[in-house]
Amino acid sequence: TQLLEQSPQFLSIQEGENLTVYCNSSSVFSSLQWYRQEPGEGPVLLVTVVTGGEVKKLKRLTFQFGDARKDSSLHITAAQPGDTGLYLCAGGGYNTDKLIFGTGTRLQVFP
Amino acid sequence: EAGVAQSPRYKIIEKRQSVAFWCNPISGHATLYWYQQILGQGPKLLIQFQNNGVVDDSQLPKDRFSAERLKGVDSTLKIQPAKLEDSAVYLCASSLNRRSYEQYFGPGTRLTVT
Numbered sequence: 001t002q003l004l005e006q007s008p009q010f011l012s013i014q015e016g017e018n019l020t021v022y023c024n025s026s027s028v029f030s031s032l033q034w035y036r037q038e039p040g041e042g043p044v045l046l047v048t049v050v051t052g053g054e055v056k057k058l059k060r061l062t063f064q065f066g067d068a069r070k071d072s073s074l075h076i077t078a079a080q081p082g083d084t085g086l087y088l089c090a091g092g093g094y095n096t097d098k099l100i101f102g103t104g105t106r107l108q109v110f111p
Numbered sequence: 112e113a114g115v116a117q118s119p120r121y122k123i124i125e126k127r128q129s130v131a132f133w134c135n136p137i138s139g140h141a142t143l144y145w146y147q148q149i150l151g152q153g154p155k156l157l158i159q160f161q162n163n164g165v166v167d168d169s170q171l172p173k174d175r176f177s178a179e180r181l182k183g184v185d186s187t188l189k190i191q192p193a194k195l196e197d198s199a200v201y202l203c204a205s206s207l208n209r210r211s212y213e214q215y216f217g218p219g220t221r222l223t224v225t
Contacts, residue, residue: 004153031212042115042202042216043154050212088153096210097142098167101153 003027004091004102012108021105023072023089031092032065032072033099036085043056043088079109113137115217117203123223129191134221136184136205144165144214145178145188146202154202160186161209193224 004025013019023032031050035043047056049072051066056063060083062075072089089102116135124130136143141162146154156173157176159166171178174196180186189195200219207213 005157033212035216040120042204044216045213048212073219090153092212097206097211098156098159099214101155104151104153106151 004089004100005015006102007103010106015111017108019076021074021087023102025070028069029091030094033090034074035088038085081109084109115205115215117217117220121221124193126195126219127192129152131187131189134186134203137215140205141208142206143186144204148200148202195205195224198224
């Protein structure tokens with residue numbers, strides 16, 4: 001069974017701080033996605049990475065796919081209250097379009 | 112472009128009652144997914160449709176859960192009878208096709224079973 005463990009599970013920080021969320025697995029994935037979910041809403045796709053070692057930047061967010069395609073990280077620079085939400089990683093397998101979602105990281109950014 | 116629509120947004124029922132959820136995917140999206148998200152966890156896939164056919168229902172508790180997508184557009188998910196542990200958010204998502212990386216999620220239906 002493929003599992004994606006995220007850490008930390010909870011993160012509470014002040015506005016302006018930097019943070020990193022990790023997504024780890026013992027399985028290899030063909031792609032890795034990051035979603036943000038706000039209360040009462042469905043997850044919204046932030047980024048998809050498909051190449052081992054790939055780094056993508058989206059404004060203050062930096063996403064990295066591990067060289068071995070088993071892990072990923074999300075780094076937020078100068079966090080803002082609008083970044084508050086549940087961050088989910090999701091791995092895509094080979095020969096399947098099924099996504100395996102991680103355990104989630106709940107981020108709270110205080111003004 | 113309209114997003115994925117779901118209804119109702121909230122539902123409270125007693126255990127052993129039945130409930131149904133409805134999903135209207137983004138127009139033109141052939142693939143539709145139903146997920147169950149228990150509070151504080153990531154979504155778990157229940158069933159996946161390609162047009163009106165089932166691609167994967169391996170994690171659907173078939174003794175009480177059923178789903179259909181008769182005309183390849185709208186879909187309904189039913190629980191009968193509900194148990195306390197079914198309390199969760201039920202998310203519907205759609206994607207253009209099975210080769211698309213991007214899934215678009217609806218707002219979900221929050222089910223509380225008392």
